[in-house]
Amino acid sequence: MKIRYFAWLRERLNRGEEDVDLPAEVVTVGDLIQWLRNRDEAADLAMQKPQLIKAALDTEIVPHTTPIGSAKVIALFPPMTGG
Amino acid sequence: MSVRLQEAPFDPGAETNAFLAASAGAGAAVTFTGLVRSRPDDPVSTLTLEVYPELAEAQIGKAIAEAVTRFGLIKATVIHRYGALAAGEPIVQVMALAPHRQAAFDGASFLMDYLKTDAPFWKKESTPTGNRWVEAKAEDDQARDRWSKT
Numbered sequence: 001m002k003i004r005y006f007a008w009l010r011e012r013l014n015r016g017e018e019d020v021d022l023p024a025e026v027v028t029v030g031d032l033i034q035w036l037r038n039r040d041e042a043a044d045l046a047m048q049k050p051q052l053i054k055a056a057l058d059t060e061i062v063p064h065t066t067p068i069g070s071a072k073v074i075a076l077f078p079p080m081t082g083g
Numbered sequence: 084m085s086v087r088l089q090e091a092p093f094d095p096g097a098e099t100n101a102f103l104a105a106s107a108g109a110g111a112a113v114t115f116t117g118l119v120r121s122r123p124d125d126p127v128s129t130l131t132l133e134v135y136p137e138l139a140e141a142q143i144g145k146a147i148a149e150a151v152t153r154f155g156l157i158k159a160t161v162i163h164r165y166g167a168l169a170a171g172e173p174i175v176q177v178m179a180l181a182p183h184r185q186a187a188f189d190g191a192s193f194l195m196d197y198l199k200t201d202a203p204f205w206k207k208e209s210t211p212t213g214n215r216w217v218e219a220k221a222e223d224d225q226a227r228d229r230w231s232k233t
Contacts, residue, residue, distance in 0.1 A: 006135055006203070006205060007133055007205035007207075007216060008205075010133075056135070059137050059138050059140075059141035059142075061138070061142070075138065075203075077135070077205070078205065078216070079218075079219035080201060080202060080204060081199070081204060081205055081206045081216075081217045082132075082139075082175075082198045082199060082202035082203070083174075083195055083198035083199040083202070083204075
């Protein structure tokens with residue numbers, strides 16, 4: 001699946017997107033965030049306050065407790081500042 | 084109903100006129116334009132907006148549909164820019180059409196409050212002392228939450 005990053009999260013990770021093969025134990029969005037944090041130090045630092053990270057599965061914004069299921073794209077980003 | 088995401092500038096007056104011209108007989112239209120803020124004590128030379136376009140279209144489309152159902156709008160249009168904007172330039176325009184003024188005011192206000200917190204845009208300000216990401220504000224969450232159904 002594809003992960004897309006936006007705004008300061010994209011900058012801190014130094015990438016806008018990546019393709020990943022998720023291990024079976026990664027079920028929810030929250031699991032994914034933890035898995036990414038365990039995987040590298042920059043991600044661990046950038047997401048040390050997971051409550052500041054919002055997520056969307058395909059084109060739907062979801063809470064961290066939502067299972068990733070068959071989503072093709074998961075986006076992770078800071079709180080939005082539109083308007 | 085329409086959502087337009089664009090990098091190019093838009094002319095708020097021309098957009099308003101076009102919206103009104105297509106709305107003959109409706110009764111009430113409210114249009115709101117958001118501009119890049121730059122104060123003498125806190126100058127901003129450029130505001131750069133990052134967007135997740137697919138999600139923005141989905142989110143704003145949902146908000147417009149809710150505004151139509153909830154306030155009885157006849158139609159609503161949201162124009163939102165992304166990319167690099169200079170101080171004073173229009174960022175966003177919300178236009179709501181309804182049979183009566185209160186519905187038009189409420190619909191436009193609801194849509195703007197929603198855009199602040201739930202549309203996937205992120206603002207970065209360029210200032211004389213460097214660049215900074217604009218932080219989400221608690222009062223924007225509170226403004227959105229006042230529309231929560233009880």
